[in-house]
Amino acid sequence: MKHQSSRTAPAPGTRTRRTAGGGIMLTSGLAITLAAVLVPFYWLVVASTHSSGEIFGSPPPLLPGGHLAENLSGLQEAASFGKVVFNSLLIAAVYTVCAGLVCTFAGYAFAKYRFKGSGPLFGLLMLGLVIPSQVTLIPLFRMMADWQWLNTYQAVIMPNLALPFGIFLMRQSMAALPDELLDSGRMDGCGEFRLFLRVALPPMKPALAALAIFLFLFQWNDFIWPLIVLRDGAHYTIPVALAALQGVDDTDYGALLAGTAVAAIPMALVFLALQRHFVSGLLAGAVKE
Structure with a gap:
């Protein structure tokens, strides 16, 4: 059965x-x-297309209004917003390029070179991921004051060039590059710098795209450090300028929200331009064969 x-x-x-x-x-x-x-x-x-009175009306507006031009005009008059946007774009672009170079070179060195103290040095660098940035504000401010860099663009750009997360991301990505590929280039007589540019860097495009997005957004949205080192409106970035629009008794929320909406446009454009590389770049080096 x-x-x-x-x-x-x-x-x-x-x-x-x-x-x-x-x-x-x-x-x-x-x-x-x-x-x-x-x-x-x-x-x-x-x-951003409504006046302050309409924004706080009951019920709140759900459709676009007709005050966008008025809000942008008030924003320009109160904060010279065109200059502020230029400052933010300049600082974020220069920072992205310079910090990208520093993080890429450092990540390549930690991944592909063995030198005395490389392990402890990388571990010390990774401590920067767990140390709150507020701890370093006073020492960095004293350093900028001693160098007479207060109220300058370089005071905003320089302190965070060697960003620990950026170095970690590029180190993990570079570690996935086969050593045999580099050794083959050396046997063909390729110098170390040319080896980096021609052999190591091209496969890193997804990781570089992810790094560029992260660095640009980090600098574009940074508020505390620019607020500390920038003293006048001619050098303000967008977050600092928008914060300065908030008064104790009166705040033009229409202009404030219009500025916030304008500030979101470059972030969206950068992400859309590089988003197809973003996920693959973040996952680079996460799986070892």
Whole structure:
């Protein structure tokens, strides 16, 4: 007699219903998450087209208004916002290029060269990931004052060039590059700097894109350090200028939100331009073969 199992296979219709139910739940969860992310940005854009009185009206505005030009004009008059945007773009662009070079060179050195003290030095560098940035504000301020760099662009750019996370990201990415590829280049007579440029750097494009996005957003959104070292409106960045618009008794929230909406545009453009490399760049070196 054949043994008959007490378990019976689920009917095809039951399996189909379970799959469909799981798909509906997943789609619903993604839709809720997307709404939670996009609704605040939508309201920001809508509110930037209304006056302060309309923004705090009941019910709050849900459709664009007609005060955008007035808000931008008030923003320019109160904060010279065109100059402020130029300052932020200049500082963020120069910082991204310079810090990208420093992090890439340092990551390559830690990944592909063995020198005395490299391990402890890298571990000491990684401590910067757990030390709050506020701890270094006073020493850095004293250093900038001693160098007479207060209220200058270089005071904002220089202190964070060797960013620990950027060096860690590039070190992990460079570690995935086969050593045999570099040895082959050396055997062909390629110098170390040319080896770095022609052999090591081209495969790192996804990691470089991820690094560029991170560095640009880090500097673009930085508020505390520029607030400390910049003294006049001619050198202000966008976060500092927007904070200066908030008065004790009166604040033009229409102009403030218009400035915030304008500040979000470069971040979105940078991310959209490099986003196809972003995920692969962050995952570079995460899996070892």
